[in-house]
Amino acid sequence: MASAITQCSTSELTCSICTDYLTDPVTICCGHRFCNPCLCLLWEDALTPNCCPVCREISQQMYFKRIIFAEKQAIPTRESVSRQLSSSAMLICGRHQEIKNLICEIDRSLLCFLCSQSPRHATHKHYMIKEADEYYRKKLLIQMKSIWKKKQKNQRNLNRETNIIRTWKVFIHLRSMMISAEYPKVCQYLREEEQKHLEGLAREGRIVFEQLKISQTRMAKMSVLLRGMFEKLKEMSCKADVNLPQDLGDIMKRNEFLRLAMPQPVNPQLSAWTITGMSERLNFFRVYITMDHKICSNHKLLFEDLRHLQCSLDDTDMSCTPTSTQYTSSWGAQILTSGKHYWEVDVKDSCNWVIGLCREAWTKRNDMRLDSEGIFLLLCLKVDDHFSLLSTSPLLPHYIPRPQGWLGVFLDYECGIVSFVNVAQSSLICSFLSRIFYFPLRPFICHGSK
Numbered sequence: 388m389a390s391a392i393t394q395c396s397t398s399e400l401t402c403s404i405c406t407d408y409l410t411d412p413v414t415i416c417c418g419h420r421f422c423n424p425c426l427c428l429l430w431e432d433a434l435t436p437n438c439c440p441v442c443r444e445i446s447q448q449m450y451f452k453r454i455i456f457a458e459k460q461a462i463p464t465r466e467s468v469s470r471q472l473s474s475s476a477m478l479i480c481g482r483h484q485e486i487k488n489l490i491c492e493i494d495r496s497l498l499c500f501l502c503s504q505s506p507r508h509a510t511h512k513h514y515m516i517k518e519a520d521e522y523y524r525k526k527l528l529i530q531m532k533s534i535w536k537k538k539q540k541n542q543r544n545l546n547r548e549t550n551i552i553r554t555w556k557v558f559i560h561l562r563s564m565m566i567s568a569e570y571p572k573v574c575q576y577l578r579e580e581e582q583k584h585l586e587g588l589a590r591e592g593r594i595v596f597e598q599l600k601i602s603q604t605r606m607a608k609m610s611v612l613l614r615g616m617f618e619k620l621k622e623m624s625c626k627a628d629v630n631l632p633q634d635l636g637d638i639m640k641r642n643e644f645l646r647l648a649m650p651q652p653v654n655p656q657l658s659a660w661t662i663t664g665m666s667e668r669l670n671f672f673r674v675y676i677t678m679d680h681k682i683c684s685n686h687k688l689l690f691e692d693l694r695h696l697q698c699s700l701d702d703t704d705m706s707c708t709p710t711s712t713q714y715t716s717s718w719g720a721q722i723l724t725s726g727k728h729y730w731e732v733d734v735k736d737s738c739n740w741v742i743g744l745c746r747e748a749w750t751k752r753n754d755m756r757l758d759s760e761g762i763f764l765l766l767c768l769k770v771d772d773h774f775s776l777l778s779t780s781p782l783l784p785h786y787i788p789r790p791q792g793w794l795g796v797f798l799d800y801e802c803g804i805v806s807f808v809n810v811a812q813s814s815l816i817c818s819f820l821s822r823i824f825y826f827p828l829r830p831f832i833c834h835g836s837k
Contacts, residue, residue, distance in 0.1 A: 403441055404429060410624045411528050417444040424621040427535055428614075489513045524624070530642055531620045537649060538613040544652040545606040551655065552599050558786070559592040562657075565818045569662060569806070577663055584660045595655045595786075605650040612645060654773070655786045659814040666813045669797050672727040676830050679720040682750050686833075690714040692757040693741065693835070696777075697768045714739070718750050719830030729797045731810055732832060734790060738769040739835030742794060743779075744805055747827035757782060761826060763805040763819050765794075778807075778817050785817050800824050 402409050404425040411423040417439045430437045438445045478487040480499035487497040492512040503513050514522075563585060570581040620638065693714060723744070734740050746761030755762065757779055766777045767789050776785040788809070794816075795808035803822035808815060 405625070407625055410621070411531070415439060415446050417442055417446070422621075424531055424535075424617065424624070428618070428621075488515060490515075527620060527624055527638075530638065531617060531624070534613055534617045534620065534642065534645075537646070538610065538617060541606055541609050541613060541649065544650075545603065545610060547652060548599055548603045548606060552596070552603060555592070555596055555599065555655075558783075559588070561783075562785075562817075563588060565820065566815060568804075568818060568820050569665070569815055572668065580663055584662075587660065588657065591657050595653070595657070598653050599655065602650060602653045606652075609645075609648070609650055616641065616645060657787050659788050659809055659812045661813045662815060663813075665808065665815070666795075666810065669729045669795060669808065672729040672797070674721070674728045674730050676730045677720045678717045678832070680717070682718045684716075684718075684750055684753055686716055686753060686755050688754055688756045689716070689833070693739075693766070693768070693833075696757065696766075696782075697739070697770060714741075714833050714835045716741075716831070716833040719832075721830065722747055723798060723800060723828045723830075725800050727797070727799050729795060730830070731793045731795045733792065734767070734794050735792050737767075737834050738774070739767060741766050741831070741833035742796065743807070743831055744796070744798060744828045745831040747829045750829060762831075763822070764831065765807045765816065776816065778819070780819065783817075787814075787816060788812075790816070796830070798828065800828070 400409055401407065402412075402422040402425055403419070404421055407422075409420060409422055410425075412420050413423045413426065414420050415426070419439050419441045421440070426440075429440060478497065479485070480487050480502060483499050483501045485499040485501060487499050487502075489498045489500065489503050490496070490513065491498055491503070491508055492514065493508075498508060498513065502508060503511075566584060566588065567581075570577060570584075616638075623638070690713075732742050734742070741764050743762070743764035745755070745764070749755045749759070749761065757764075758781070760780075762779055764779045766775075766779070768775050768777070774789045776787065776789055777783060778785065790809040790811065793810035795806075795810050797806040797808065798804070803820070803824055805819040805822070806815065807817055
């Protein structure tokens with residue numbers, strides 16, 4: 388009976404991945420227990436959805452439940468007894484033939500009682516080895532968690548850079564099309580300016596693309612270094628307790644070096660090129676939009692999409708929850724069915740806003756979302772101190788400076804064009820080109836709290 392109890396208790400303290408005693412144990416949703424470092428490394432390398440290594444039950448998220456075990460030495464095994472006898476032989480003081488059961492706080496050397504009273508160590512503070520090992524083991528686990536968080540942050544930054552690189556050339560090509568569609572509307576003498584604008588855009592695009600590639604390479608190398616450091620810490624956590632104090636100092640120095648050398652993600656942003664005469668030309672079609680306060684539609688789904696989008700732009704934590712930003716929407720009183728129209732909106736006092744045109748039918752419905760048909764919107768969302776500009780249909784980021792004063796909106800109904808303009812810079816933000824409008828349009832404005 389005692390043997391069965393010992394076997395059961397030993398199995399509860401053993402990780403089925405590394406087949407050793409549990410280190411920083413966690414329990415996943417199916418109830419099985421593993422070392423936290425072992426599970427992190429296993430799931431990171433997995434090509435399939437995260438699942439339990441024992442029962443193969445899929446775990447949708449890495450939500451761990453911490454558990455507390457008794458001392459590992461409480462259940463001695465044949466291997467642990469042999470390991471203890473071997474360690475005891477190494478801890479005999481060669482000078483006094485006594486057990487080294489103390490550790491010096493200053494030089495972290497192992498001492499017997501008589502050595503601790505010697506002139507060299509008499510003024511130093513000493514700890515029992517068991518207490519010191521527990522203290523250093525806790526510090527080791529803290530460092531492992533810190534390294535893993537940095538590894539995850541670096542991986543998120545790497546994924547972000549990779550996604551930008553994958554769509555960067557398409558974005559540059561699309562932006563070139565937007566700019567090319569703007570210049571034929573002005574006089575012929577602006578052709579030279581157009582050429583300079585496109586050449587400058589291509590040059591900036593190449594520079595930023597190279598920066599992104601360099602940053603991607605650095606983050607990939609850092610990912611390897613961080614994983615190596617994590618595996619080294621994991622290996623140290625399984626060594627004999629006597630080795631921990633001597634090795635931890637070097638690891639701490641290497642960790643500090645990696646912290647200082649952590650690559651930061653590139654924030655790509657193109658210049659806002661002024662288009663000569665654009666503001667003057669648009670002012671020929673100037674109209675004054677008034678808001679219809681009688682329309683009381685509540686677009687809860689749209690506001691929810693905005694909060695989730697705002698959360699997805701935050702790289703600081705994968706477990707981010709939707710932000711608490713509150714949005715209010717307003718509809719223009721004018722219904723636009725033909726012609727050219729241009730109006731301006733002051734966005735100076737708002738950090739989060741949505742401005743543009745929507746199909747008039749949405750005023751009578753409450754299920755409008757960011758991916759709905761018949762909406763042509765420009766979004767500005769703030770996360771920490773960073774602002775992101777995006778347009779809908781489909782959702783597309785724009786790596787250019789946000790307007791900090793007046794935003795211009797231009798509609799050419801017959802040509803199917805909706806353009807957004809930075810009034811202060813007289814520059815193009817983005818355009819919806821070659822759309823077919825067969826339905827009435829209304830101006831739409833949505834403001835979020837600061």
